[in-house]
Amino acid sequence: MTYTHALRLRLIAVYVGVLFAGLLCFAAAAVFAIDRSERSALDSHLSAAARAVSALLDLRSGQPAIDRDDRRQFVTVLGAQTSGLVVNGSRAVVLSNVSVPPSALLTVPAATASYLTTGSGEAELRAFVLPVTNNGRRVGKIVVWRPSDWIEETDREAAVAFLLAALVMAALAWIAGNAVTHRALDEVVARQRRFTADASHDLRAPLAVIRAESDLALAKERDAGSYRQSLATISQEADRMESLIGDLLSVARAEAGALEIARVDLNAIAREACARIAGAAAAKMVELDFAASGRTQVNGNAPELERAALAVLHNAVKHAPAGGRIEVRATGSGGTVELSVLDNGPGFSPEALEHGLERFWRGDALGAGSGLGLAVADSIAHAFGGKVRLSNVEGKAETRLIFPAA
């Protein structure tokens, strides 16, 4: 369990880390956008105020001046939060709504209309300078400004809010991830463990016979007949191991996706598989009936597909009664190609319908075989985008290998 625990923690940590980093990027972008929009709103307000002030000014003997009514207008135009001043050509303050304007703004050059930021921290100001001209000659300037330290304050608050939200989301993701992976991973590991235990059991069984048989044969001098008998048993058990290992490798290859895929004809493959099973069928007096129709091209690997077809046929021969009959049909229609094997045995039991494709599942009565046959067929079918379906048709067992047409 510690292995899955560590794996799970790593998965969740990576997932939550990526999520958190993404949220932080998003937050940074959002704060930047808020900052930009606040500053541009402030700038356009300042420039509008400056131009309004400029409209109030008169020019008397080439210098900016203002009459009494417009002085009141000047205060109204600026409003409570905006400060402003007008300086004439000889650098005298003509007009201001503050008693002591910041000296930096009095001396600021006014070659062109421009924005500037002065001061820092709480004293930060954003100002707009507009030159006053007379016949193309500069005769003074208008300066309007506002404190801008609040923008940074707003940025900070937004950043803190986003960070908190990101933390909450990361925590939720951790909890949810934990809950989801817990069950899923444990199930996968349990299945894997069962598979390993089953595989090792099934490999050890023939090995135990080989070991015991050879120990016994070597225990003392015997006649040739009993040595021959022992070697025959050992050889049979070696066959059993070989076919089991072949099946295991085939499942592993199919699941690793390490198979070469080409366009092959399922009809030809099924015909070949039928020919190879014919001996076993004849030994049991079981009649094999093969027919094909339609276009039966599929994308797959011929030797593996034949292995899958053989596994299904083996199963059918095993369950068909002596003197029975097996119908094998390869049909292509409507985008799928199907190999159907129908035997006139007793049909699948409800347990077989449910578990028949699981590895090492065996119907109890006929306990021979590796228990991998249909699972092998299923793994191979999956490797080529196909599937295996078990069903009972009028009480007879039908196994179908279904593939997408090539």
Next chain:
Amino acid sequence: MRLLVVEDDPRLRDVLRRGLTEQGHIVDESADGDDAEQVASSPIYDAIVLDMNLPKRSGLDVLRSLRRRKLQTPVLVLTSRDTAEDIIEGLDAGADDYLRKPFIFGELEARLRSITRRHLPADTTNAELWSGDVMLDLRTRVARRGNRRIDLTPRESAFLEYFLRNAGALVTRRAIEDAMFDRASEATSNVVDVYVSRLRSKLATGGESSVLQTVRGAGYRFGPE
């Protein structure tokens, strides 16, 4: 010893039977859990070799049910599962020992001797049974009286083993039949008498004193007159 081998794999069962019979044991076989539970309920077995993976009923179930019914027969579990949990579970269910498949035949025999020794006096070793000057080496199946080596057939050595294990006690013909003949063969007290008299003559040749007494109307007793 009379043994019960419970194993569903026919080929392993067969080689176990041949090997253990060759060692002078009397071997009964059982192939599934239900049958095993029935057969093993009889107290005639000296030990049971029990596979864990059985059809119908698991070996673990069989074992638990035997122990629940106070059956004390030593049980050696044969298993292809070898995780610590499996072993602990088996021993806690009442197994006396376990052996992992694949196993070495000699080890199986040694472990059988070991679990059956536990019911014998403390001075017996794993490998030898003694009574007076008569000795049977359980590993080699060689019998001796004093320094004289006695050649016995596997069947005779099984009889001697049985008598040595029950030395000094009265054993009835019925008990001998139960211990010495498997389910398949038909035991008659006549056959028992034939084996006993052959063994008796091999144990006491020349002027040696008799060590195997007939108790008239009851059975036999191993020991000096």
